[in-house]
Amino acid sequence: MKKRKLLALFLAAMMLVALLTACVGEAPQTGLGTPAAQPGSQPAQPAPPPSPPAEDPADDPMDEPEPEPEPPTERLIIDQLGREVVVPYVVTSIATAHNPSQSMAAAIGGVDVVATGRGGNSIFDLIAPHIADLPTVTGGGGAGAFNLEVLGELLPDVFIFPSGRYDTTVPYMDMFDIPAVAIHPQCVDSILETVEILGAVFNRQEHAAAVAEAFQGHINVVAERLVGAEHTPTAVVLGNSVSSVHSNGQLQAEIIVMAGAENVAADVEGRSHVDVGLEQMLAWDPEYIFITAWGGAISVDEVLAEERFAHLQAIQNGNVFRFPSPNDWWDTASICSGLAVMWAAHIMHPDLISDEELETAVLEFYYLLYGMEISREFLGF
Amino acid sequence: MKQADKRKLPYPLLMIILAGILFALMFVAFFLGQYQLSPTQVVNILLSRIFPIEPTWGPVAEVILFQIRLPRIAAAILIGAALATAGATYQGIFRNPMVSPDFLGVSSGASIGAALAIILNLSFNMVQLFAFVFGIVAVLITTSIPKMLRNSSTTILILSGIVVSGIFSSIMSIIRYVADPDTALPAIVFWQMGSLSGVRYGEVMAVSLPMIISLIALIGISWWINVMSLGETQSALVGVDFKLYRCIAIVASTMLAVLSVAIAGTIGWVGIAMPHLSRMLVGVDNRKLIPACCLTGAIFMLIVDTVARNLTRAEIPLGVLTGLIGAPFFIALIYKQRARIE
Numbered sequence: 001m002k003k004r005k006l007l008a009l010f011l012a013a014m015m016l017v018a019l020l021t022a023c024v025g026e027a028p029q030t031g032l033g034t035p036a037a038q039p040g041s042q043p044a045q046p047a048p049p050p051s052p053p054a055e056d057p058a059d060d061p062m063d064e065p066e067p068e069p070e071p072p073t074e075r076l077i078i079d080q081l082g083r084e085v086v087v088p089y090v091v092t093s094i095a096t097a098h099n100p101s102q103s104m105a106a107a108i109g110g111v112d113v114v115a116t117g118r119g120g121n122s123i124f125d126l127i128a129p130h131i132a133d134l135p136t137v138t139g140g141g142g143a144g145a146f147n148l149e150v151l152g153e154l155l156p157d158v159f160i161f162p163s164g165r166y167d168t169t170v171p172y173m174d175m176f177d178i179p180a181v182a183i184h185p186q187c188v189d190s191i192l193e194t195v196e197i198l199g200a201v202f203n204r205q206e207h208a209a210a211v212a213e214a215f216q217g218h219i220n221v222v223a224e225r226l227v228g229a230e231h232t233p234t235a236v237v238l239g240n241s242v243s244s245v246h247s248n249g250q251l252q253a254e255i256i257v258m259a260g261a262e263n264v265a266a267d268v269e270g271r272s273h274v275d276v277g278l279e280q281m282l283a284w285d286p287e288y289i290f291i292t293a294w295g296g297a298i299s300v301d302e303v304l305a306e307e308r309f310a311h312l313q314a315i316q317n318g319n320v321f322r323f324p325s326p327n328d329w330w331d332t333a334s335i336c337s338g339l340a341v342m343w344a345a346h347i348m349h350p351d352l353i354s355d356e357e358l359e360t361a362v363l364e365f366y367y368l369l370y371g372m373e374i375s376r377e378f379l380g381f
Numbered sequence: 382m383k384q385a386d387k388r389k390l391p392y393p394l395l396m397i398i399l400a401g402i403l404f405a406l407m408f409v410a411f412f413l414g415q416y417q418l419s420p421t422q423v424v425n426i427l428l429s430r431i432f433p434i435e436p437t438w439g440p441v442a443e444v445i446l447f448q449i450r451l452p453r454i455a456a457a458i459l460i461g462a463a464l465a466t467a468g469a470t471y472q473g474i475f476r477n478p479m480v481s482p483d484f485l486g487v488s489s490g491a492s493i494g495a496a497l498a499i500i501l502n503l504s505f506n507m508v509q510l511f512a513f514v515f516g517i518v519a520v521l522i523t524t525s526i527p528k529m530l531r532n533s534s535t536t537i538l539i540l541s542g543i544v545v546s547g548i549f550s551s552i553m554s555i556i557r558y559v560a561d562p563d564t565a566l567p568a569i570v571f572w573q574m575g576s577l578s579g580v581r582y583g584e585v586m587a588v589s590l591p592m593i594i595s596l597i598a599l600i601g602i603s604w605w606i607n608v609m610s611l612g613e614t615q616s617a618l619v620g621v622d623f624k625l626y627r628c629i630a631i632v633a634s635t636m637l638a639v640l641s642v643a644i645a646g647t648i649g650w651v652g653i654a655m656p657h658l659s660r661m662l663v664g665v666d667n668r669k670l671i672p673a674c675c676l677t678g679a680i681f682m683l684i685v686d687t688v689a690r691n692l693t694r695a696e697i698p699l700g701v702l703t704g705l706i707g708a709p710f711f712i713a714l715i716y717k718q719r720a721r722i723e
Contacts, residue, residue: 240568241505243578243696268694272567275578275696278449279415282441294564302504308448311441 077200080193081163081182088157088179091202095156097138097146098165100333101183104194105160107335107369108211109202115156123328126378127370146172158201162333185333187254188219195335211335214365218338219258222345225352226260233348235261235288236281237323237331239273242298242306243281247274252292252323252331259344260352261288278308288348289314291322293329321347324381339365343381392669395662399676403458406680410454410687415694416445452582457686458679459585459592460577460645461655463637465678466671468652469659470599470634473606473667474627475535482638482652485542485631489549490519491642496556496569505579508572509643516639519549524631533624535613574698575646577686588640595633596675602626603667610667648682648699650707655681657714681707 072089079085093115096102099122106114111127117134118124124131137151146169156178161169163184173180181201185194192212199208236245237252246252247270253263264284268274273292289303289312300320309315323331323340330340339362346353359376366374390398412423422438426446429436467482475484483489494515498508526541527533560566599606605626608616616623641648659673682699685706689697 240564241579270695274694275571275576276694277415277578277690277696279445279690280694282445282449283416285441308444311439311444 075200075203077181077197079182080184080190080197081166083182085179085181087181087201089203091157093154093156094158094160094201095137095151095154095178096160097136098160098162100185101160101162103328104183104185104198104333104335105202108195108198108204108208110204111370113202115154123325123370123374125327126374127372148172148175151178152176160198160201185335187249187251188258188337191333191335191337192216210368214368215335215338218342218361218365222259222341222353226345226349229260229349229352232260232262233287234264234284235290235348236264236284236286237290237292238298238303239275239292240298241275242303242309243278244273244275245281246292247272251333251337252290255323255331255337255340256288256290256344258341259347260349261344281309282312285312287313287317287319289320290331290344291320293323293325293331319347325379327378327380335369336365390662392663396672396676399673399680403676403680403683406683406687407454407458410683411446411450413687413691414445414450415690416441418442418445448582452580452585453577453686453690454683455585455589456577456580456644457682459589460641460648461651461678461680461682461685462596462675463592463641463678464648464651465655465659465674465681466596466599467634467637469656469667469670469674470606470630471652472656473610473670474630475539476610476612477539478657479653481649482634483546483642483647484539485523485635486519486545486549487516487635487638488642488647489546489553491516491639492553492573492647493519493549493556495572495646496553496560499568499572500556500560500565509584513639513643516642517635519545520631520635520639535627571698572646573700575648575700575703576689576696576698577645578690578696580644584644588644591636592640595636598629598633599637600671600675602629603671606630606667606671645699648703650703650711651678651682654707654711654714657711657718661714661718 074086075089077085077087091109092113094105094109094113095116096105097116099118102114102116102118103123106124106128111124111131114128114131115134117131117136135147135150135154137146137154151172155176159169159173159178159180161180161182163182166182170180181197183194183197185191192215195208195212195215196205199205202208235256237250237256238244239246245265245268247268248263248266249269250272253265257263257266264286265274265276268276291298291300291303300322303309303320304315304318306315314320323329324343325336328334328336330336330343334340342353342358342361346355346358358381362379362381363373363376366372366379411427412418412420418426418438422442423446425434426438426442428434464482468480471480471482471484472478491512494511494513495508497515498511503511523541523545524538526544527537530537557566557569560569605621608619608621609623609626609630611619613623638652655678656670656674659670659677662677663669663673681703685699685702689699689702
């Protein structure tokens with residue numbers, strides 16, 4: 001009994017020591033010597049311009065020229081959450097843990113500004129192979145996990161993140177005083193807004209305007225041609241299984257409607273793809289079945305071979321297609337979503353959008369984005 | 382004891398009633414679904430397989446009934462019976478009323494297999510195969526630990542199950558951590574919640590024979606499970622080879638559990654709640670309990686699956702409904718039996 005009491009006292013003492021050590025220890029300093037900002041706080045105000053040198057009454061103002069004003073070092077932009085963010089006047093490096101953000105940043109700011117890598121098939125394998133060797137700041141698991149040491153080493157000029165990850169991103173960026181710009185390219189309108197914001201971030205407003213104009217042009221030409229369309233086919237976009245569909249509000253659903261289809265899953269609500277069951281697919285009997293570009297576990301051949309779908313119009317007519325491109329998903333949060341609209345319109349209304357017109361629009365757009373010719377074979381459309 | 386027995390229905394009558402309820406629910410389940418079919422059409426289509434009836438329906442209607450609803454109804458019945466029976470067996474041999482069919486790590490192992498297959502972008506059939514293989518591997522590891530320790534007591538087996546489940550859960554966490562949050566992770570999460578959405582006739586046929594054999598085996602050794610529930614020492618005194626029959630029970634129960642998880646994902650509460658409900662109906666004698674679990678589990682799972690595919694436009698994961706229905710139901714059962722538990 002005496003031994004047990006001694007042991008209990010010893011354990012209690014150890015716990016007390018550990019508790020005191022934790023409480024008394026100093027708060028970690030940030031890398032730049034400034035106190036860590038609280039989440040949701042406004043970023044630092046722009047630095048005041050340097051004060052002009054004091055005038056000496058003995059100087060003759062006619063003898064010496066006026067000192068040239070200091071070039072601006074920062075710019076204030078408004079991100080897609082409405083936050084005021086101060087970014088360096090010249091942005092030379094950006095980091096992100098979100099593939100669509102990286103794609104859009106590279107398209108507007110140029111591939112040279114990208115400071116973080118990415119994995120998997122992507123257009124960067126062709127246009128910027130070095131990106132695969134760059135460090136990644138994600139700690140894994142996508143949302144909210146950062147490798148802070150890599151982030152601290154990189155110290156990018158700007159960190160670009162999807163607006164839904166505000167709470168798990170901004171506090172870490174504040175630790176390193178890295179300006180964090182939120183984007184929200186989830187629908188056609190917000191993609192245009194994202195392009196404008198990124199143009200402001202990189203001070204490439206003209207290029208961004210040209211990209212936005214081309215993007216809008218892809219959609220407008222389809223809208224104009226659809227005025228004369230005789231038939232509005234029914235269509236659906238599958239998610240990661242033959243009975244899973246993209247819900248209303250998803251960009252994929254918006255694309256097929258803009259391309260002149262009636263989305264049979266228009267009343268299916270959800271944040272992503274939703275399993276509606278095989279019976280519902282049979283009840284809908286869509287004329288066209290699209291598979292999202294990333295595809296998940298299903299392929300066009302698998303859908304065509306699904307015996308329970310044998311009586312669907314889409315299966316009988318062979319109208320099952322996967323969105324381009326295997327190397328640059330057009331149907332997700334992408335500047336190429338306008339091309340997805342043109343492509344889907346060409347599939348469903350080949351008399352309104354010809355293959356030649358589609359090819360020309362695609363190749364010209366990629367040249368506008370990256371300044372190099374990218375083949376149709378690589379893009380796979 | 383005799384007074385308590387008087388309050389219960391006679392066992393044969395009870396089993397007939399349960400079977401009747403199951404049959405009626407099967408019939409009702411045929412009529413319900415997102416695709417609109419009139420009751421007359423349903424009856425005619427079903428009877429057309431036996432009698433020569435002039436078809437007044439399209440080919441899609443037959444696909445709906447025989448390739449979608451029928452496999453799904455059959456799968457729900459098999460899985461419900463399997464999980465409830467496996468749960469009752471485990472509760473008997475481990476002498477613990479809180480034990481579930483995934484106690485030895487089946488669900489954890491199967492989840493890892495399925496997650497790996499999803500990350501590797503393999504087909505749905507491969508997802509099921511991976512789930513099956515990894516579920517078996519998990520149980521093999523669990524049952525190997527007592528052999529390595531040269532101590533095959535029930536306590537060590539229980540601890541092994543806890544350890545292996547914990548390790549596999551950690552591995553699963555790693556897989557979810559590295560999975561793409563926009564593509565693989567939602568697929569893994571949805572699989573883990575359980576669904577019979579895409580079950581095929583071939584899959585049901587593939588699992589039905591081993592499941593039925595396992596169920597028959599467990600019914601066959603139900604008397605020995607009664608003895609085993611007294612403990613190892615008592616079993617030896619009665620002359621029962623405790624290790625042999627425990628091995629048979631574990632193999633059969635594991636087969637039921639892993640096949641269920643492979644085709645439907647992880648579904649909780651069936652293996653815990655239904656044995657308790659069955660005990661309320663028929664008592665603790667496993668010779669009556671295990672067959673009753675087959676029926677009560679099948680009824681419960683059929684109700685849950687029918688609700689899952691009809692309540693909303695989107696399919697509700699089975700694990701969500703079994704939890705929402707099973708957990709309060711289980712609390713009610715505990716409340717009703719609180720005096721006995723105390």
